[in-house]
Amino acid sequence: MPSVLPDGEPAPVDGSLPPSALAGLGARPFGVYVHVPFCATRCGYCDFNTYTPGELGSSASPDSWLEGLRRELDLAARVLGSPPRVDTVFVGGGTPSLLGADGLGEVLGAVRSTFGLAPGAEVTTESNPESTSPEFFAGLREAGYNRISLGMQSAARHVLKVLDRTHTPGRAVAAALEARAAGIDHVNLDLIYGTPGERPEDLAASLDSVLAAGVDHVSAYALIVEEGTALARRIRRGDLPAPDDDVLADRYEQVDETLSAAGLTWYEVSNWASSEDARCRHNLGYWLGGDWWGAGPGAHSHVGGVRWWNVKHPARYADLLAEGNSPAAGRERLSVDDQRVERVLLELRLSDGLALSALDEAGQAEAREAASDGLLDGPSLAAGRCVLTSRGRLLADAVVRRLT
Known part of the structure; x- marks a missing residue:
């Protein structure tokens, strides 16, 4: 979730939606997105709504966040009236794996008890390779997760250093193999290309590692330098060169050619899958105009042409819900x-x-x-x-x- 919220009209305190938005609910795909705002450290390129322990202090915790999440899901059920069972769940961040398998199991349990899951529901969580293990993946499989998205970014140590990533170059591949061994149906690896100092051979090595992991989905994104990030400050000072558009185009073609040759076909500009079943159904819901409720600090939602977004800070989020109010900071009617x-x-x-x-x-x-x-x-x-x-x-x- 981006750290800067858009402008919009005030959102109702009770979270209510106009009847026009609720018309046809259930006829469109319905998903739940859960935003986990916690990270152990902050990556230099990241502009998402995340907080390290030092930034939060004692003002918020995973426990207060989870209680707020349960209250928001209850609010969602009341607002939607007779909500459809959930087709997709996506837990993103931040670093959801910091909650551990038990914590993520509680998150999914809250969604399941509030809405229910449709048969064959896709249930995804993002994970940082460094905070995973075979036992973690086994716990997720037991809890009901069937899709994992791992933040690899690169297999080149010096590229990871520029991005301020803390995991070792080989850990993402090892984590992907552990996830598959645990019985997770679908595994995605995220790549970032175009980082200052990345050479074609560095990206080639990253792609070779991805293919060695045997994953059925890859997301690859051009590096975007967001204002306010540590990376933007380093580029502004001249410590690093800005990404070059021509280089980014070359890197994209390299990604597409390599993945396509290996049987991973593009289905969205930045996403490749080994089969139609391996495509991310949750994200397809976004791209095809479906409905979703985004729960958590800074999360965005969309139902029937109405979009709204929650307050950013975890403490404020939890306080509003404890008072019986919606955590929405604003909304817009499309x-x-x-x-x-x-x-x-x-x-x-x-x-x-x-x-x-x-x-x-x-x-x-x-x-x-x-x-x-x-x-x-x-x-x-x-x-x-x-x-x-x-x-x-x-x-x-x-x-x-x-x-x-």
């Missing part, structure tokens, strides 16, 4: 045009693409021009779908601007 633009922005990133009929007349004309420019696939467009080409993926944001 207009028809807002929803149209977001649909283009999100669905165009998918390998299945966007229906040409979702665009207005001017947008359809731009789509035909984009196909002529090699940014959209011509045969797909002729069949009524806007699908990015390899070059189009490198310029996805520019294509979205053209179509909207």
Whole structure:
């Protein structure tokens, strides 16, 4: 969850939603996102809503956070009326693995007892490789988790150092193998490419390590330098060079070529999977306009065209819920045009693409021009779908601007 909250209108104290938002609830995919705001240390590039023990002091703890979480889930059930059973659960952070298998089991137990899980529900938690073990993964499997996402970032020691990552280069691969051995159905490794000082051979070694781990999903993201982070300050001082767009494009092509050759196919601009079953269903819910309740400090939610976001600090979050109030800091009601633009922005990133009929007349004309420019696939467009080409993926944001 980003550390800076957007502007918006005040959210109702009781968390209520307009009837229009609740109409059709259950007809769309419904997920629960849980934000764990705790980290042992802060990575230099990270702009998420996270807190180290020294930053929190005695003002908040995992126990007070968990109690607040239970109260927010109860609030969600009241607001939604007859909420659907949950199709996907995603526990993110922060560092959820700091809670241990027992703590994460309590988190899932709270979701299950409040909403219930749909048959075949996807249940994911992020984990830092350094705070995992075979016993940890066995405990997660016993609790009901069937998908793990591990933050690897790189297999090069000097790249990890620039990112302020504390795990050793080989630990992520070892953790992935332990997760599979424990019976976890799906395992993802996260990579970051384009870090200052990363060479093509460093990324090649990272990709080789990913493939050696035998995972069925990979997420790979270009390094983004966020204002206010330690990395941004180092670049501003001239200690490190800023990421180069041309280098980032080369690195992306290297990632795509290597993973594709190994049988991992892109299904979203930054995500590759070995099969359709291995795709992250929770994130697909975001990209396809589903509903989700985001619980935890700074978490964002969306139901029926209404989006809202919680207060950031764990202590304030827990206090509001203890008082019987919603922890929402603000919200926005998406207009028809807002929803149209977001649909283009999100669905165009998918390998299945966007229906040409979702665009207005001017947008359809731009789509035909984009196909002529090699940014959209011509045969797909002729069949009524806007699908990015390899070059189009490198310029996805520019294509979205053209179509909207």
